[in-house]
Structure formats: C-alpha cells, structure tokens
Amino acid sequence: MNETDLHFFIDSTVNYFEEVTGEQAITGIPYLKGKEPVVLDYSGIIGISGKRKGCVYITTTSEMLKSLANIILNDHQATIETVKDLTGEIANTISGNVREAYGSSFMISVPVVVEGRAKDIRLPEHVQTFVIPITWKEYKSFLVVCLE
Amino acid sequence: MQEKFKILIIDDSVTIRQAIEKNLSNFPLEVVGMAGDGKTALELFRNTQPDVVTLDITMPELDGITVLEEMMKIKKDVKVMVITALKDKATGLRAIQIGAKSYLVKPFTSEKLKAAFSRMMGIN
Numbered sequence: 001m002n003e004t005d006l007h008f009f010i011d012s013t014v015n016y017f018e019e020v021t022g023e024q025a026i027t028g029i030p031y032l033k034g035k036e037p038v039v040l041d042y043s044g045i046i047g048i049s050g051k052r053k054g055c056v057y058i059t060t061t062s063e064m065l066k067s068l069a070n071i072i073l074n075d076h077q078a079t080i081e082t083v084k085d086l087t088g089e090i091a092n093t094i095s096g097n098v099r100e101a102y103g104s105s106f107m108i109s110v111p112v113v114v115e116g117r118a119k120d121i122r123l124p125e126h127v128q129t130f131v132i133p134i135t136w137k138e139y140k141s142f143l144v145v146c147l148e
Numbered sequence: 149m150q151e152k153f154k155i156l157i158i159d160d161s162v163t164i165r166q167a168i169e170k171n172l173s174n175f176p177l178e179v180v181g182m183a184g185d186g187k188t189a190l191e192l193f194r195n196t197q198p199d200v201v202t203l204d205i206t207m208p209e210l211d212g213i214t215v216l217e218e219m220m221k222i223k224k225d226v227k228v229m230v231i232t233a234l235k236d237k238a239t240g241l242r243a244i245q246i247g248a249k250s251y252l253v254k255p256f257t258s259e260k261l262k263a264a265f266s267r268m269m270g271i272n
Contacts, residue, residue: 015255016255019255019256019257020257069163072163073166073170085163086161086163089161092206092233093255094233095233096235096254097235099236099239100236103236106236108233110160110206
C-alpha cells in the first residue's frame, strides 16, 4: 500500500460525508496501526479480494451514526438496528467507490458489523495497516485500511 | 385517477431501502415489496411482477448483476435503476448491457435520486 492508495480512501471518505450531509469531514494524518485496538462503538468491515486483498473497516460512535440517520431518514430516534445497518453501509460505500480508481477487479464483500469496544478487529499480521482519523462535526471515527 | 407503477426496492441495507422509499414517495408508485438479498428479491419479483425496480449489486445470496439477468428473462420491459456503491465503468456498462435503464452511484442525495428516477420514468 502506498500514498496513492491512501488518497483513494481519503477522497472516498470525504465524498461520502459531503454527499450525504452537505458538510465536509476532515481527515487527519494517516498513521500505521500498532498493537492498540482501534475500535469505537460500531465497526463496519469489508473484505477485499481480487487483484488486491485485505480488508477495510470504519469504526465510529453511536452518536455519529444517530446524527447521520437523522439526516438520511429524518429519524430522530434511530434504533440500534438502524445504527448497525448504517455502519455497514458506510463501509460498503467508501470501499465500493474506490473501484473508480482500482476497477472491477477490486472485489468487495458484503459488510460485517461488529458492536462494542471490547476487542480489536483481527487483521492480517504480515500486511501494513493504516489508520485514517476522521472528524465530522464534533464526532470522531477511524477508517482502517489493510491492503496487500 | 393517475396510474400507479408497482415498485420493488432491493438493497441489503434497511436504511437505504427506507431512504429510497421515502425519497420516491411523491412519485405515482405502489411499493409491492422490499428485499435485502438477491434470492428474496427474485422470489418477490416473480410474485409481484413490478413495473420498476431499484437494485443494489453487492448483496448476500445472489449479487445484483445475477438478479438483473434473471429479472430480464422473466420480464424484459421492467425498468431497473441500479443503485450501488460500485463506482467503476465496467460494472455500470455491464448493468446497462443486461438491461438496466439507469445506474446511480451511492452515496446519493435526495435530489440526485429523484432526478435520475424522473429521467428513467420519463416524468418531468
């Protein structure tokens, strides 16, 4: 994975928030993931296969997801099911949009959603994993990209 | 009385299904079903024979391209709008070649969805 790869994911993330909410998300400086867990309330994980292999996940807070659900559905009291579903959909959209750069050989799985901060998300150990901090409104989240 | 078109909404995200239904609520449509996976989508398609379909591609059980191919064998004149995160030309072209009338990339705004839907349906 190189800087160009990271830019594809950053652009896709910024575009997601801008299109859906009309407000820009600010991405922080990406860093290499260490042993510390990068897990917030909900994480949406996408497996990558084809020419590139690995996984991408977004991890975020319940508050941010409720705020997004309010914008998308005008739903002020989003249920846990909606919040979980939205986590997977964000991961799917960000990953699917980068096919603009990689083409159709960049295969994405359906999302898997993990709830809770207790454990880290298990990633391939031999591959460098980058963490991209995201701030939208007052909410923090992280996009984690692990690609061979 | 204005004719209502039967619509089937297919997406593995319940949030997106609700958003599509809500955003298209001012069109003359009757929602005859919603599906979150390709297999259920095809069953519903056979049973309800919709006039219009919104179709996701990345789904469990059967992907949207396979579903689209099957739908075209069953009802060739159905109007299908593919709504997907897959932003690559090859997939868009493939969907149109199989028979989709429109290809909208997520994330979509309410305005983009309504405009694309209007164009597909020939509604001003």
